[in-house]
Amino acid sequence: MKPLVSAHELARLDAVHWLDARPSADAYAAGHLPGARHASLEEDLSSARVPGHDPAHGGRHPLPPPEWFGRKLDAWGVALTDTVVVYDDESGANAAARAYWMLRALGHERVAVLDGGLASARRAGLALTSEVPRSSAAPSPSPERKWRRPTVAIDDVEAYAATPGWKVLDVRSPERFRGEAEPIDPVAGHIPGAVNLFFRENLREDGTFKSRDELARLYTRILGGVPPERLVVHCGSGVTACHTLLALDVAGLPGAALYVGSWSEWCRSGRPRAKGP
Numbered sequence: 327m328k329p330l331v332s333a334h335e336l337a338r339l340d341a342v343h344w345l346d347a348r349p350s351a352d353a354y355a356a357g358h359l360p361g362a363r364h365a366s367l368e369e370d371l372s373s374a375r376v377p378g379h380d381p382a383h384g385g386r387h388p389l390p391p392p393e394w395f396g397r398k399l400d401a402w403g404v405a406l407t408d409t410v411v412v413y414d415d416e417s418g419a420n421a422a423a424r425a426y427w428m429l430r431a432l433g434h435e436r437v438a439v440l441d442g443g444l445a446s447a448r449r450a451g452l453a454l455t456s457e458v459p460r461s462s463a464a465p466s467p468s469p470e471r472k473w474r475r476p477t478v479a480i481d482d483v484e485a486y487a488a489t490p491g492w493k494v495l496d497v498r499s500p501e502r503f504r505g506e507a508e509p510i511d512p513v514a515g516h517i518p519g520a521v522n523l524f525f526r527e528n529l530r531e532d533g534t535f536k537s538r539d540e541l542a543r544l545y546t547r548i549l550g551g552v553p554p555e556r557l558v559v560h561c562g563s564g565v566t567a568c569h570t571l572l573a574l575d576v577a578g579l580p581g582a583a584l585y586v587g588s589w590s591e592w593c594r595s596g597r598p599r600a601k602g603p
Contacts, residue, residue, distance in 0.1 A: 329575040330535055331411055331438040333450035343404050345412045347422040357454035359447060363402050367421040367565065370398050371428060382594035385587035386563035395428060396471040406434055413440035413447065417533040419525060423568040431475035439572060442534040476583035478558050480595060483585050486558055487519030494558045495548065497525040497570045505601030510562055511590050515599035523548055525566045528573040541577035560585035
């Protein structure tokens with residue numbers, strides 16, 4: 327299944343499981359696509375709410391254990407072979423792309439992000455509802471639940487950033503990368519040796535993703551001859567980094583690793599920090 331699906335392509339899909347990955351439970355309750363379940367970034371797509379969680383170890387939105395997320399999918403009635411479409415209202419950035427990455431990393435192949443998000447669905451005439459779907463019969467659990475897509479730990483990131491033939495890509499806004507502004511984390515700057523490409527460069531003005539060819543040219547230039555398997559992608563807390571990993575999938579350049587802890591972990595670790603371009 328392609329990584330993206332347009333609102334006009336939805337009619338061709340059978341028995342879709344919808345996940346609404348908008349952060350706000352209130353927004354979901356006020357209106358969502360029929361049949362959609364709310365996949366909360368804080369409650370379902372990270373272990374940020376686990377008692378005692380420290381952002382210095384894993385960042386602000388650490389990945390939950392794969393078996394824990396698997397039980398969420400069981401509760402939602404999502405089987406390994408089911409078709410899942412995820413959406414949010416930030417063109418995939420918060421946090422549809424994160425949900426996509428997690429599902430694909432668990433081995434779910436029939437997963438896509440709704441291109442253009444909820445706005446594109448509304449433009450296509452799809453109605454909203456406040457009705458919460460009934461509980462589904464839990465499918466048989468998938469064996470050996472584990473993350474099958476690459477992630478890297480903080481020690482590896484530090485080594486790769488200084489190693490020729492590897493690249494560390496920071497997808498935060500340019501002003502955050504340069505250390506001119508930091509609205510979320512306690513310290514501004516970036517990982518020494520990292521390069522920057524804002525994740526919003528993946529999008530057209532209407533909030534849909536650029537074409538496969540456009541994204542392939544963009545990231546081939548960023549890679550500069552480095553294979554995607556030697557690219558580490560990060561952001562503030564491992565969420566919008568998944569937007570760029572999705573764009574790489576669209577571009578036909580899969581294999582990059584996610585640094586989940588991202589800047590929110592690095593800046594609290596006491597490791598070196600850089601500022602400027």
